[in-house]
Amino acid sequence: MKQNILLQLHPMTKFYFTLFIFAVVLISPGYIFSFAIFPILILIAMLAGVAKEFLNIVIKALVTVLIFIFIMQMFFYPGENVLWEWGIFEIKQEGIKYGLLLTSRILAIGSAFILFFRMTEVRDFVKSLEDIGLPPMGAYVVLSTLQIIPEMRRQANTIMEAQKTRGVETEGSIFVRAKAFIPTLTPLILSSIAGTEERAITLESRAFSAPVKKTSLHQLSKSNMDRALPIVFALVVIGLIVWRFFL
Amino acid sequence: MTAMIDLKNVSYRYPVSDDSVLKNISFSIEKGKFTAIIGNNGSGKTTLCNTIRGFVPHFYKGDLDGEVIIDQTKITDYQLGQLGEKVGYVFQNPFIQVSGVKDNVFEEVAYGLENLGIPVEEIKIRVEEVLKLVKIEYLRDKNPFELSGGQRQRVALASIIVMDPEILVIDEPTSQLDPIGTQQIFEIIRLMKERGKTIVLVEHKMDLIAEYADDLLVMHKGELVMQGPVREVFADPEFEKYQIQYPHVTEIALQLQQSGIPLSFLPIRDEELADALNRTEVAAHD
């Protein structure tokens, strides 16, 4: 997986690509262009060897939303040209057009972000942000969040099991179930914050706030591609703007 | 010899506690000495360590009276970040004592050096060396969150000694370790002492203290009640008053004495017992 040229690109290059798609979608008129972007993203995902995860997440996260949005616009977008009518429901041509525009844009931009995170380790992305000026504290907070989430999930499950064996109901009427929420969440929060004092001492003991510039074992390198691609993206965006608004 | 750690009439109260946790404490530790702090639970040992490391009062706030002087400079004149290079602190709870952002032990141990801005090449060499020293090379690719308590204690110790501080403050580093692991930790501490480090250790295992430490500080309800060379403190009849354990052999020797068997001196290490019994006619030991 590490040999893949696309995956090996610098995180910032991939991020610029995501922003590039974002810009292209907003600049280009109509929906055809935006819909055309999705197959391109699938192609990239395939080349990067992440197509399966990519499509899975697109389906889970975006498909219902898109269907919903499309139906809504179809029925409720203001317009004159009624194509079909049934009681109070009317489908209007303007609605379909706006629905397609909206869904094409959300699909393209949303899946560009999904693809970005399939192709980039968050750790690498944070490192690249640190390289361009994110304070170490910010980087620490994000990375530590990523480590704490699964830990807390596990603890929540443990506590919940313990509650069950102690007779706290997690089934039954809504009030019964609601009552299980607090005894699960409260100890989780209290025990987690109780550890922060010692975590702070640990960090200080590891010279976290030493008044020097930090070094890092984790180095990201930029290839020629990484230098060239952002320029290409910028030129294309400028070209599009000129074509769209000045010609 | 110069004093590395010097406390003068230090009293301290946590912001949320009613009484002083440290009461008028004065002592002085010379460079290169290995000093053990002993005392019962809640007697203020950890608070004393926090004071030497400067977390009291920089981090814990509260009222600190008296003077804490580390390497000739008052602690109030250091910045929190600066003291980190001088005083390495391994604290009690091994479970929280990880950076929380590294996914393997090698990087975990390297974390302090990254923060100190050490060049990457040097970091790698130093981490390798310390992993070997602390005998955790086999853990290098493991996630720090997935270690046992004892393994975490070793990683915590390694993460501090890799930073090569002049003073090491170590609070109960062996609570999660088996006897062999404990012995190994003491060997590492001895090695640190040979390298000229000044060491302050909180520990309940008296046999090992008797074997390795130079001096003792005895804490009791926030007061520093006894201090001096290990042998003298254990031999002092006052020690019994504080209900702290003796080294094993000393305990036995005291009972022998009570039942009328004369001893030439009070042994504190196992191998001294025979000596103490045989040489009753010789007046004094070294």
Added chain:
Amino acid sequence: MKRSFKDDFNMMAMLLIPIAVAVNLVGFQLANVLRLPIFLDTIGTIIVGVIAGPWVALLTGLITNLINGIFNPVYFPYALTSIAIGVGAGYLSKYGFFKSVPKTIISGIIITFIAVIVSAPITVFVFGGVTGNTSSLITAAFLASGQELWSAVFSSSFITEVADKVVSVLIVYFIVKAMSDRYLSKMNYGDLYMKRNNRK
């Protein structure tokens, strides 16, 4: 007591952020598992606002949505809502709005308004009025009954938010009450909630 942006940040506050983000996520997951009709996904953000102030809570809200966005980009634009909730909770706490149950309920309602006012434009401009959750169905119903888009979005999101936010702030109120003075003393707004001070 005057506080600047920088005063609100210290290491203890920073270390609270990851926990709070995880609490947001775990709260949401728990509410799901228990099949509760509310989200309970801003408890962490509100806690941070209450004990550490608006700016730390702003970061908590932002990071929560960025991390959720990794798996569902619909969350990205709503980062603004999370941010607003955090900042709102922070200011409410500063002015003593979390010191008693009735005041806490009022803050819950104020936070609901904040959330609705910030999220409605996002829903309308970015998603055309619906995003496929429960409140979308209500929006659709309002629209079908002839309401304007904006008022449909506002009223449906108010209906779905108000119970969630009032319950959330009450949970926060009780959790903060259960926090030790030792911990609270290290948080920027902690002295507002320490038992020791209130006793005097």
